[in-house]
Every structure is written in C-alpha cells, then in structure tokens.
Amino acid sequence: MPQKTEGLMYKNHPLRRIDKMIYYGSMADSHIIVMQVKETRREKDLDVASKISVELQRTAPDLKSRDRVVKRSEKSSLYDAMDISAIWLERALAGR
Numbered sequence: 001m002p003q004k005t006e007g008l009m010y011k012n013h014p015l016r017r018i019d020k021m022i023y024y025g026s027m028a029d030s031h032i033i034v035m036q037v038k039e040t041r042r043e044k045d046l047d048v049a050s051k052i053s054v055e056l057q058r059t060a061p062d063l064k065s066r067d068r069v070v071k072r073s074e075k076s077s078l079y080d081a082m083d084i085s086a087i088w089l090e091r092a093l094a095g096r
Contacts (some may be wrong), residue, residue, distance in 0.1 A: 011086050022052075024085050027059050031070065031092035033085040038074075052081040056088045 008015040016023045025032035039051035056071040071088055075081040 025089050029093055032057055032059050033089050035081050049078045050076060054081050054085055056092055
C-alpha cells in the first residue's frame with residue numbers, strides 16, 4: 001500500500017504555501033528552500049508570479065537567521081524558481 005502523505009509533494013519533498021511564502025523541503029532535513037513571491041502580474045483572470053526570491057537555507061535551530069542562508073537567487077517565473085529549488089535542495093541534501 002502506498003504511503004499516505006499530507007499536502008503537496010514535488011520530487012519527493014513536501015511543498016507548502018502560506019500567503020506569498022512557499023516552503024520546499026522538510027524542516028527535519030539539513031536544508032530547506034524558502035521562496036517569496038515578490039511581484040505578480042495579471043493574465044486573464046489569474047495572478048501569475050513574475051518575481052520570486054529563492055533561498056537555500058540551513059534548518060539548524062541554533063543558527064541566527066542571517067547565518068541560515070546558503071544561496072540566494074531571484075527568478076521571473078514560478079517554473080524557474082521550482083527548477084533551481086529542486087537542484088539546490090537535492091545537492092544540499094546529498095552533501096555536495
């Protein structure tokens with residue numbers, strides 16, 4: 001029987017959205033991706049993200065917030081943001 005997971009999964013990692021923040025990965029792992037939708041544009045009757053900040057962060061609770069950020073980038077579409085996020089997270093969790 002397949003394992004039942006709660007919420008959305010993308011490439012075997014949890015994906016959560018809270019307002020304009022998107023969290024990719026698990027806090028139980030060593031790293032997580034934090035994305036923030038900075039700007040949106042209107043396409044027909046839908047708001048589409050047009051500027052997303054992407055950060056690879058360490059999850060160690062003893063680190064100050066400024067020391068958690070490992071990598072930072074800005075993307076012009078959610079597709080591009082998710083693409084780089086998946087690569088960064090896999091590499092970080094593999095210890096590369």
